Amino acid sequence: MRRALLLTSLLLLVLCVPPLSANPGGVGDDNRDAACGGSCHGDPGLSEPSSAILAFSTDRDSAYVGGPISVSVTVTEMELSSRGLLGVFLLSDTHGVADTPQDAGWTILSNGEGGATNYAETYVLDAESGATITWSLLAPSNEGTYDFYAAVHHGGDGSARMKISDANSVTVGPIPDNLPQMLPWDAMTSRSLGEPSELSMPVVNATAVTLEYRIGDGPIASINATLSNDVWTATLPAALSDISLSYRVIMSNDEFTETTGWIAVGNEIEGYSADIFAVRLQSMALMFGSLALCISIQRRMSRTSKKSLGEPESALISANQTSMVSPMSAMAPPPVVTSGLALDDPRRPAGWTDEQWVHYGPDHIKQNHGGGF
């Protein structure tokens, strides 16, 4: 009966294990394919559908080959975990392999979160207002109609959840003659605090290039870039604190004005750095120290245990140390003659060698039997 009760309790405990919830702390911004967020969100056995509403918007109806465009994805009405973490993908397909915008030829200048990746994580305060992620892109080098998909991974009500939007098409058309254009460019998406940043922009067909920047959603300030050696350069002022700065490039000539999307700049706060060899030494110190403590306690307790048997302290000698007393005993005269102790004395403790009895026997008798041979 008792066993049955025990087994039933154990089985009930197993049933009490809560369902899995993927990576509730997120996995970090990166370039990820549709299925790369982990099977926890995609596996029907582990996840539940998301009630999120995904809305696309772009800053222009179409883009030119190699031209800029901003794509925003607004997510609302989703379930939220206690952390309120939301992961948003911008995808060019939903195959699960090679389906990032870069795979389709797009260049991501910014994900609006201080990086240039197609997957970005953000925190959501409430599902009603949701979250918006804006990607600033440069179009592929081939004309055509390109599809974008948005996907979200999030938690809520104890389950991992996922949703993929319908396709949103963007037409990439031929470049008009004399259109100002940004050549392939690695936009600055992060920088150190307290240092101004000089931006070099490979813009062609432009007679004027202006760098606009803003802090948060504040007023827009502009800096005129200067041309030297076919590269336009402008300097962004230094940030003295961890602010949310974003900038865009406006390229113009007599006929056209082209504007990139807003590119968010993350602040590189001085990171942690440790000397790995010093850490290894500290780890070794902890290992040696804790081991020394353990062995010391164990040996001391071993001695205490022997003492409690009523043996003299001088007899508390391990079997391995008997060799240390052997030469002395070899030099000593026969035990019976010198000490007056009989080797078969009934007071001799069990397990003592003849040498131990000869050397420590008198002490033992004094301590435990009041002396007298």
Add this chain to the structure above:
Amino acid sequence: MIAAATMHAFSTEMLVGSMTFSVVATVLCLGESILEKLGERAQRGLDHAAYFAAIFSLCCIPVVALTGSAAGDASASPVLVNKMLLSGLCLGLWIGVVHGRRTWGPEMWSNRKMSFAHTGIVCAGYTAAAMLGSIGSVITRGETVGDLFGIWPHFDNAPAISFGLSMVLALLSLAALMIVIFVQPKGEKVES
């Protein structure tokens, strides 16, 4: 090829499983030495199970530490630095567990003080391993079961100790270990 992180997860599971088994068997042995409900045979079996599980855990610890080192760059993360430090502590305590059981023998359970001391060291070693697992969980999942306790540390900060001082600490602790091993009288098996 299998990623180092996968091997780390695999070896960690082996380690934690065997260590948990060893701890449970050790605590049962202690309980039996106090309550005397299961009988000597059961206690002997539990003692051997705990001993061999502890040896297996001990073999796993270096594998876990090495695969963990290969899986991430500890120099850039205070959390990983704490993981390395706790690995050293865990390894030292667990060697102490195996050493204690080997020195005292299975009859140590007849001595109340030794039983408690051995179980204490086992629990300390397991706590270090649990903290290591907790850090791993915080890294990969952002949370840990330890949060249920409310006071579970997250180890977000690591001590900044220079190379020279680290070397001194390592040498001092090595000297302490040498003194204990070669100067302190050796322990003996407990006899029934």
